[in-house]
Amino acid sequence: MTGFLALPPRAPAVVVLAHAGTGAARDPRYRRVAAALRHAGLGTLLLDLLTEDEGRSPHCVFDVTLLARRLRAATDWLRRETGLPVGYWATDTGAGAALEAAAADDGVRGVVSAGGRPELARPAALARVRAPTLFVVGALDTRLVGPTRLAADWMGCAPRxxxxxxxxxxxxxxxxLEHLAERSRAWFTARPAAPAAPSAVPGGAPRLAAGQEDWQRGDGERDVRAEGAHGIG
Incomplete structure (x- = not known):
């Protein structure tokens, strides 16, 4: 996996923007939402859940179990490195994976599915999700409006x-896109922050890859490569 981590000073949480392929850093939806979250003071991790070769395989793109497993591995890595609460934002099949991952982790602070495929998560997993969940779907996307409402009906956390x-x-x-970014920003900033988990880094500061120091000094428009992200999962 490859990820780009942006961590503002004193960020209260990190949102993983999980892409079921290899295009998170290039997708206008991901870039616009990530910018809105960073401007609100949240950290972001733009994360590709598949390699280039895997991203060309429909089997891998629709393997929600594989995607969820890698998202959980990335979550564990983020918590070790930053000690911060983690939320999920995803589109397409990545949204199903985010819900599967959240079902196994009551510590996830919130989930946003944006034009996602939440119905690909198992009904039993949907029923176990406790994280506050928002589904955003376009009215013209008639292929997904019905399945999204069906997935919401399976859930016990009263999703919106x-x-x-x-x-x-x-x-x-x-x-x-502006509406999507604003709704996503409002959803995550409204979530109460949990106490930070013990950090694996002395002093509680995340380890930074080369070049990340500029971000810590306030370069709020630049995503940075997450140290070791290729090895998580």
């Missing part, structure tokens, strides 16, 4: 479903 008028699957219509 936000159907965005005049928006399609990619939220490319005027104003749709």
């Amino acid at each position: 479903v936000d159907v965005v008028p005049d928006a399609g699957h990619l939220f490319a219509e005027p104003g749709a």
